[in-house]
Amino acid sequence: xxxxxxxxVRNTALIVGLVAFIGLVLQKKSTTEVITGTTKTILGFMxxxxxxxxxxRVVNNFAELFNAGFGIEGVTxxxxxxxxxxxxxYGSEVALVFVLGFIFNLIIAKYTRFKxxxxxxxxxxxxxxxxxxxFIALGFSPAVVVxxxxxxxxxxxxxxxxxxxxxxxxxxxxxxxxxxxxxLIGYTFAGWxxxxxxxxxxxxxxxxxxxxxxxxxxRDFVFSVALFMVVLFYVAVIACAVKGQLDLVKKMAGNxxxxxxxxxxxxxxxxxxxxxxYGVRQFIAEITAAFVAISEKYIPNSIPAVxxxxxxxxxxxxxxxxxxxxxxxxxxxxxxxxxxxxPVIMIPAAGICFFSGGTSGVFGYAYGGWKxxxxxxxxxGIALVGLPLILYPAFAKLGIATAxxxxxxxxxxxxxxxxxxxxxx
Numbered sequence: 574x575x576x577x578x579x580x581x582v583r584n585t586a587l588i589v590g591l592v593a594f595i596g597l598v599l600q601k602k603s604t605t606e607v608i609t610g611t612t613k614t615i616l617g618f619m620x621x622x623x624x625x626x627x628x629x630r631v632v633n634n635f636a637e638l639f640n641a642g643f644g645i646e647g648v649t650x651x652x653x654x655x656x657x658x659x660x661x662x663y664g665s666e667v668a669l670v671f672v673l674g675f676i677f678n679l680i681i682a683k684y685t686r687f688k689x690x691x692x693x694x695x696x697x698x699x700x701x702x703x704x705x706x707x708f709i710a711l712g713f714s715p716a717v718v719v720x721x722x723x724x725x726x727x728x729x730x731x732x733x734x735x736x737x738x739x740x741x742x743x744x745x746x747x748x749x750x751x752x753x754x755x756x757l758i759g760y761t762f763a764g765w766x767x768x769x770x771x772x773x774x775x776x777x778x779x780x781x782x783x784x785x786x787x788x789x790x791x792r793d794f795v796f797s798v799a800l801f802m803v804v805l806f807y808v809a810v811i812a813c814a815v816k817g818q819l820d821l822v823k824k825m826a827g828n829x830x831x832x833x834x835x836x837x838x839x840x841x842x843x844x845x846x847x848x849x850x851y852g853v854r855q856f857i858a859e860i861t862a863a864f865v866a867i868s869e870k871y872i873p874n875s876i877p878a879v880x881x882x883x884x885x886x887x888x889x890x891x892x893x894x895x896x897x898x899x900x901x902x903x904x905x906x907x908x909x910x911x912x913x914x915x916p917v918i919m920i921p922a923a924g925i926c927f928f929s930g931g932t933s934g935v936f937g938y939a940y941g942g943w944k945x946x947x948x949x950x951x952x953x954g955i956a957l958v959g960l961p962l963i964l965y966p967a968f969a970k971l972g973i974a975t976a977x978x979x980x981x982x983x984x985x986x987x988x989x990x991x992x993x994x995x996x997x998x
Contacts, residue, residue: 895934902954
């Protein structure tokens, strides 16, 4: 049946629109709300596709310049870009895994001791893309891809937040909510690392650490992405100039002045990212609301798992320390890849370093103060660029080659599934 459905309906925007329609009807919304909610969902997915197209062009340009300048394959660890590439090729499968994942999350939370209801819809979508690619790479049929992917996604959504829950209770002082961001293995690890610096935190007392005002700029996600990509483009262009490849840069710049071209490309990337994220939030909002309503009504003991910025107010300076630590860890990971002559170089992304690195900083800070925040986030930063190397060859064969998925949970869970099932295929 699933094969027939995928064969007849390949328009992913219509699939997510149908899901939103069903969710709104289940919530007993008015006819007007059903129509507007469904339309907004479809429009959101179309906006997502516009952002995807813009990002893909910029990423391809960067990959061409980086490869020409350094003679190695540079891959940005930007989860949004990797997901958009996956959606372009396997959009219907990803959408169905996404929806089934939510359903299995509710079922598992209802009947097992894993009670988290994962409410960060965009991360659900990203993990759905990873699992879809893994099962397709293993050669499974569309039906198996969708059902198995949905089941794994639903289990991880219910279980992984509970792994980090003791640290969340330490950070927030309550049991009201869980962490809903698929770097939960990394956050738990950062919290555990922080315990090694518990005595250091006792000496710190409640003294607040002041960070340089410059770092406040990086709290703006779009600015940090734009700045980071501008720097990366200039590095690639300078490398091309050193190698005598300046004609390539001028050709790609077209009517733009070649030394301004990297600046414009970095801003174009940030603009595309903004459009893509807006579209994701738009089409996920109605779907998530439906599952929230169902969980509140039928799963009274469930714990909402929310996005990582929910913990930022508990240790604001630890967020900045975590961002810096994660970025340094990512750059150190790049250095190791170059030193050991890796054929593929994973490049840390500003967004993942800020959100995942910053959250790791908060977890490390809970027990270990600023030292725990810095060391924990540094080690997580290495993992964010190192772990994607495991699944990259399989994804590259499917055409997902210019970007990769950095999140730790995606790569640890995904690598285990891929390695184990490879033994039987």
